[in-house]
Amino acid sequence: MGKYTCGLDAAIAVMGGKWKGLILFALQDGPVRFGELRRAVPGISERMLILQLREMEASGLVHCEVYHQVPPKVEYSLTGFGHSLNTAMAPLGEWGEEHMERIEALP
Structure with missing residues (x-):
């Protein structure tokens, strides 16, 4: 048997924490x-x-391009793998928007 029990388990493992989803969203364009x-x-x-960008680069979600110039320039972008995760997360984001008031009211 593999490391994960189901696809959701694997997806959550690669997402890990609150920041990665926000970073993916910020890199979508x-x-x-x-x-x-x-x-x-x-x-x-x-x-x-x-830290999050390093982890995302190591997992193949993000690409880091370093331009050797003065001053140095570094750009981050999504890989195909990162774009596919963003696409998969879109319905979850829509669900969150739809239920945000209820979720905010939870104790």
Whole structure:
């Protein structure tokens, strides 16, 4: 038997935590520089963003392009794997939007 018991288990493992979904959403329209990405994900610290991006790059969700110039330029973008996860998460995001008031009211 494999590492995961079902597809949802595997998907949640690659998503891990609250930040990765927000980062995926912020990268959906194309390459983004680090500073833009930090502004697009409110509440995330620089350290946490770096950590999450490294994990997402290691899992194949995100590509990091380093331009060797002065000043240095780094852009992050979704891979095909990352785009496919974003597509799969879209209905869950719609469900969350539809039920946000009820979810916010939970104790």
